[in-house]
Amino acid sequence: MLAGLAAAGYTVDQRGEFAVFDYMIEVGPRAGETVKIGLALVQDWPLSPPPGPHISPCLGHPHGAVHPSPLGEGWEYWSRPAANWPTDRTVRGYLRHLRTLFSQLEPQA
Helix, strand or coil, X not given: CHHHHXXXXXXXXXXXXXXXXXXXXXXXXXXXXXXXXXXXXXXCCCCCCCCCCEEECCCCCCCCCEEECCCCXXXXXXXXXXXXXXXXXXXXXXXXXXXXXXXXXXXXX
């Protein structure tokens, strides 16, 4: 996964069992904002995707299932498994999943 993220143009910092990188939100009401994404480095990649993204700063998600992240204060974990993973087990497929999640956010108050 690390090589795939780097090939997609991301500068990745490995923090223990996580790949962390800056991500500019491309779609939805928060488009243009940059957040940090943390993805668990799963042992059987690409058979299994990361379980869900860790986000900083905390944005919340309108569909819930947002939990504290082991990455620490200022981070949250979105329990959102990648839909349709068996059809595209790639970094590109996971980035599409992130775009979908961010498109669901509500405008900043």
